[in-house]
Amino acid sequence: MFNFRKSNENTQSSGEGKVIAFMNQKGGVGKTTMAYNTARALSEKGHKVLCLDMDPQFNFSSLFGYDPKIHTHNIFNLMINSVRELKALHTGALLSEAIVKTDSGIDLIPSSQALSGFELTVAGINAPRQLVLNRFIEKNRLREYYDYIVIDGPPTLGLLVVNILCAVDGVLFPFIPDSFSEQGLKNIQEVLLDIEDMGIVKTPKNLGYIPNLFESRRKQANEDFKSIKEEFPQAHVYAPFSNKANFAKSMSSRKSVFDFQAKDYKELQGQFLKMATEIEAQL
Numbered sequence: 001m002f003n004f005r006k007s008n009e010n011t012q013s014s015g016e017g018k019v020i021a022f023m024n025q026k027g028g029v030g031k032t033t034m035a036y037n038t039a040r041a042l043s044e045k046g047h048k049v050l051c052l053d054m055d056p057q058f059n060f061s062s063l064f065g066y067d068p069k070i071h072t073h074n075i076f077n078l079m080i081n082s083v084r085e086l087k088a089l090h091t092g093a094l095l096s097e098a099i100v101k102t103d104s105g106i107d108l109i110p111s112s113q114a115l116s117g118f119e120l121t122v123a124g125i126n127a128p129r130q131l132v133l134n135r136f137i138e139k140n141r142l143r144e145y146y147d148y149i150v151i152d153g154p155p156t157l158g159l160l161v162v163n164i165l166c167a168v169d170g171v172l173f174p175f176i177p178d179s180f181s182e183q184g185l186k187n188i189q190e191v192l193l194d195i196e197d198m199g200i201v202k203t204p205k206n207l208g209y210i211p212n213l214f215e216s217r218r219k220q221a222n223e224d225f226k227s228i229k230e231e232f233p234q235a236h237v238y239a240p241f242s243n244k245a246n247f248a249k250s251m252s253s254r255k256s257v258f259d260f261q262a263k264d265y266k267e268l269q270g271q272f273l274k275m276a277t278e279i280e281a282q283l
């Protein structure tokens with residue numbers, strides 16, 4: 001359940017918070033797992049962190065104990081409320097009412113199934129439809145309150161994804177090194193190029209690729225990994241995460257790897273702290 005104590009009271013935001021997102025149009029590649037544990041790692045390093053769930057399946061929110069039956073305010077309401085033209089749909093939900101504070105000191109703006117209707121809902125507006133999230137973050141000065149805003153992306157490639165990419169400073173791409181991943185990763189690069197062409201926002205930085213569920217003992221996995229590295233030669237590639245039973249176990253008990261002390265978890269903690277340092281260094 002929710003604990004409304006103030007988060008990370010001893011950390012101060014610098015006012016120039018960074019927005020990062022975990023993206024891949026494929027599901028089951030580890031976006032939510034990586035977003036959750038990276039958010040924890042950034043928090044462990046003393047940053048004030050806000051998690052923002054942008055997947056209508058709200059798995060990220062569930063990890064924080066969010067229950068859509070009890071908690072009716074979510075990012076969909078908040079974004080719609082921020083569009084003046086959609087007055088008829090405004091719910092009056094305040095940001096402060098929607099933010100969920102957690103024991104780990106990390107705040108959350110939850111998602112909702114309603115988010116799957118975002119594209120249709122904003123289809124007729126005159127304001128730039130790609131910039132709804134960007135303007136929501138700006139209007140609410142979230143970069144002043146948080147050092148890092150960590151977005152968990154949906155397994156799609158529509159307007160929601162464009163909104164995320166138009167709002168972030170950097171993107172991370174978790175992927176499973178197999179022969180199907182390459183196309184998915186290329187598709188999202190195309191979207192990034194489209195955003196660059198639009199020229200209305202700063203193109204987000206590619207913060208790199210995170211090989212996940214990597215089976216280093218499988219010859220094919222190594223070859224697929226090599227071929228993906230060759231496809232994106234400029235990109236930063238993080239140390240691979242292998243298939244770890246403990247990982248899945250921590251997620252199913254809604255915990256991060258930082259909530260356990262066994263050796264296996266210590267190693268994973270180290271890996272996430274290193275990744276957090278590499279993210280900090282690039283932004």
Ligand SMILES: Nc1ncnc2c1ncn2[C@@H]1O[C@H](COP(=O)(O)OP(=O)(O)O)[C@@H](O)[C@H]1O
Nearest residue numbers: 027028029030031032033242243244247248251
């Ligand atoms: N390295 C890993 N080892 C074991 N299980 C993992 C690992 N990464 C992710 N999982 C599990 O795989 C499933 C899909 O991961 P998830 O983060 O939900 O992917 P996505 O958000 O991309 O759909 C989850 O049940 C998660 O616990």
Ligand SMILES: [Mg+2]
Nearest residue numbers: 031032055059
């Ligand atoms: Mg997910």
